[in-house]
Amino acid sequence: MNAGIKVFAPATVANVACGFDILGFALEKPGDEIIAKFSNTPGITITKITGAKGKLPYEIEKNTAGFAAQSVLNHLGDKSTGISLEIHKKMPFGSGLGSSAASAVAGAMAVNELLKRPLTKRELLPFAVLGEQIADGAYHADNVAPSLLGGIIFIRNNKELDVHRLPLPKGLYATVVYPHVKILTKDAREVLSPNTTLQKCIEQNGNLGGLIVGLYNSDLDLISRSLQDVIIEPQRAQLIPHFQEIKESCLKAGALGCSISGAGPSIFALSPNSLKAEQVAVEMERIFTDNKIKNQVFISQINQEGAIKL
Amino acid sequence: MNAGIKVFAPATVANVACGFDILGFALEKPGDEIIAKFSNTPGITITKITGAKGKLPYEIEKNTAGFAAQSVLNHLGDKSTGISLEIHKKMPFGSGLGSSAASAVAGAMAVNELLKRPLTKRELLPFAVLGEQIADGAYHADNVAPSLLGGIIFIRNNKELDVHRLPLPKGLYATVVYPHVKILTKDAREVLSPNTTLQKCIEQNGNLGGLIVGLYNSDLDLISRSLQDVIIEPQRAQLIPHFQEIKESCLKAGALGCSISGAGPSIFALSPNSLKAEQVAVEMERIFTDNKIKNQVFISQINQEGAIKL
Numbered sequence: 001m002n003a004g005i006k007v008f009a010p011a012t013v014a015n016v017a018c019g020f021d022i023l024g025f026a027l028e029k030p031g032d033e034i035i036a037k038f039s040n041t042p043g044i045t046i047t048k049i050t051g052a053k054g055k056l057p058y059e060i061e062k063n064t065a066g067f068a069a070q071s072v073l074n075h076l077g078d079k080s081t082g083i084s085l086e087i088h089k090k091m092p093f094g095s096g097l098g099s100s101a102a103s104a105v106a107g108a109m110a111v112n113e114l115l116k117r118p119l120t121k122r123e124l125l126p127f128a129v130l131g132e133q134i135a136d137g138a139y140h141a142d143n144v145a146p147s148l149l150g151g152i153i154f155i156r157n158n159k160e161l162d163v164h165r166l167p168l169p170k171g172l173y174a175t176v177v178y179p180h181v182k183i184l185t186k187d188a189r190e191v192l193s194p195n196t197t198l199q200k201c202i203e204q205n206g207n208l209g210g211l212i213v214g215l216y217n218s219d220l221d222l223i224s225r226s227l228q229d230v231i232i233e234p235q236r237a238q239l240i241p242h243f244q245e246i247k248e249s250c251l252k253a254g255a256l257g258c259s260i261s262g263a264g265p266s267i268f269a270l271s272p273n274s275l276k277a278e279q280v281a282v283e284m285e286r287i288f289t290d291n292k293i294k295n296q297v298f299i300s301q302i303n304q305e306g307a308i309k310l
Numbered sequence: 311m312n313a314g315i316k317v318f319a320p321a322t323v324a325n326v327a328c329g330f331d332i333l334g335f336a337l338e339k340p341g342d343e344i345i346a347k348f349s350n351t352p353g354i355t356i357t358k359i360t361g362a363k364g365k366l367p368y369e370i371e372k373n374t375a376g377f378a379a380q381s382v383l384n385h386l387g388d389k390s391t392g393i394s395l396e397i398h399k400k401m402p403f404g405s406g407l408g409s410s411a412a413s414a415v416a417g418a419m420a421v422n423e424l425l426k427r428p429l430t431k432r433e434l435l436p437f438a439v440l441g442e443q444i445a446d447g448a449y450h451a452d453n454v455a456p457s458l459l460g461g462i463i464f465i466r467n468n469k470e471l472d473v474h475r476l477p478l479p480k481g482l483y484a485t486v487v488y489p490h491v492k493i494l495t496k497d498a499r500e501v502l503s504p505n506t507t508l509q510k511c512i513e514q515n516g517n518l519g520g521l522i523v524g525l526y527n528s529d530l531d532l533i534s535r536s537l538q539d540v541i542i543e544p545q546r547a548q549l550i551p552h553f554q555e556i557k558e559s560c561l562k563a564g565a566l567g568c569s570i571s572g573a574g575p576s577i578f579a580l581s582p583n584s585l586k587a588e589q590v591a592v593e594m595e596r597i598f599t600d601n602k603i604k605n606q607v608f609i610s611q612i613n614q615e616g617a618i619k620l
Contacts, residue, residue, distance in 0.1 A: 019515070020515075022519065156516040156517065156536060157513070157520075157535075162520065162532075162535065164523050193508065195506070196508050197506070198504055198505065199504070200511075201510075201515075201541070202330060204511060204515060205332060205515055206467050207466065209464050209466060209518050209522055210466035210472065210474075212519055212523060213476070216526045222466070225466065225470075226466060
């Protein structure tokens with residue numbers, strides 16, 4: 001009767017070069033798993049956390065997954081129901097791969113699935129965003145929305161959660177490297193100037209528009225020309241050792257584009273097929289390893305499913 | 311034998327709220343006409359200009375149509391051919407409706423048509439842009455490209471003329487009012503700060519992306535939410551009397567969006583059908599007329615043809 005259910009929410013790449021705060025896509029792996037069971041204690045209880053090296057709190061109000069789960073339960077008006085969560089972190093923290101977003105999405109999904117899906121995935125979005133806000137401080141859907149819904153997601157407006165899934169050309173592959181160096185999202189935000197020039201804003205606008213048109217028209221050349229970040233990357237690249245060398249090597253190896261994943265330190269590249277994505281992976285790994293920086297490389301199609309019940 | 315040919319190039323609305331310098335669409339009317347004939351004088355000669363109240367120069371290097379025409383002729387390597395142009399301005403100057411762009415496009419088209427179309431329309435684009443540069447000083451295609459090619463045009467990068475035509479939902483209508491007040495493009499540029507905030511840049515990015523997604527998906531609500539300019543309009547609106555009142559009245563009358571056309575003083579609105587476009591026209595005319603400002607109103611579907619041989 002109380003076998004529980006298990007959900008998976010994937011890692012994500014936010015910003016995607018030209019879409020700071022408003023673009024993100026989902027990877028097939030890594031991601032977080034949560035097991036939810038009914039319990040006799042009303043509300044959400046976290047009974048187990050693995051893979052977090054003691055860094056995640058068990059208090060619901062401080063835990064992204066717990067808070068998202070509790071928000072869903074509150075919304076459903078179910079005060080007597082008790083649900084216990086086991087959180088299995090299976091992806092790195094502070095990597096720029098949307099770790100806290102994946103947890104928040106898994107928390108919201110787990111409650112909804114255990115209660116036999118009273119809400120659609122789309123309806124879960126605000127609760128998952130609330131959960132992630134605990135970690136990030138910002139009400140942003142650029143990691144949460146792709147982790148939940150899958151695909152490549154464009155967000156016209158974060159406050160309004162005006163979220164749109166974009167079409168994907170066949171065969172597009174992502175390669176992501178996570179070098180084991182530390183950048184906190186907070187620090188990555190602090191390095192950014194609150195101002196920019198009108199000229200750069202127009203260029204960034206042009207690249208964002210170009211990427212969207214390229215995705216709708218399956219125009220890989222246009223996608224490649226558009227995967228440029230003239231505002232954020234030049235400010236943050238200094239935080240990531242060997243960024244320029246890796247970017248150049250990835251482009252030479254056939255990537256359509258290469259930039260910082262989220263707030264870094266992970267670096268992503270998009271490639272037109274799996275072969276190129278693998279060549280790009282070789283370059284990423286080689287450069288960090290040559291420089292004695294531990295790293296993990298992930299090769300993945302864009303994940304079209306988003307979070308799932310396993 | 312020397313009957314000559316006549317071409318028409320339409321007026322255009324550039325910027326389109328969220329696409330400063332990188333978006334524009336073509337109107338069905340007004341526009342400029344040019345008649346081209348072979349002449350015995352090698353190169354381009356301007357023999358007649360009407361509708362310009364003596365304001366346009368006959369010197370080829372100073373005339374947008376003449377310079378565009380000469381550029382096409384130079385490119386074709388035809389040094390002995392002589393072509394005479396009659397330029398009939400049939401649209402207002404300095405109105406924000408792309409008057410100089412229409413002339414440049416008509417000049418380039420006229421030569422190409424008279425020579426039996428050695429170049430495609432797309433190939434004429436750089437020459438027409440060069441022509442318009444004489445009037446505007448900037449190498450911008452946001453008026454020239456839609457006047458030449460028709461439709462709604464997105465320009466990823468003006469320098470590279472990376473130009474893309476966007477799809478249009480059925481039934482979309484434009485209403486444009488030209489109030490007889492003077493704003494020079496140069497002044498309209500000078501009022502703009504060369505800087506902006508990262509936050510506004512992200513919002514503008516979101517709206518541009520939203521408009522493009524809305525056009526691809528024929529999502530009129532999304533188009534409406536996206537037709538907002540958080541950077542340029544707030545700076546330029548002060549130059550146009552009664553702008554806010556007109557904008558509010560147009561939106562109340564059912565427009566999807568309303569903003570400044572190009573550098574102004576014209577104001578455009580987009581509506582979901584001709585009925586709403588006419589109601590919007592009534593509001594525009596009423597407010598300017600009540601305030602004793604002469605004005606012209608144009609109602610038009612988006613022009614899908616661009617410049618044509620008549």
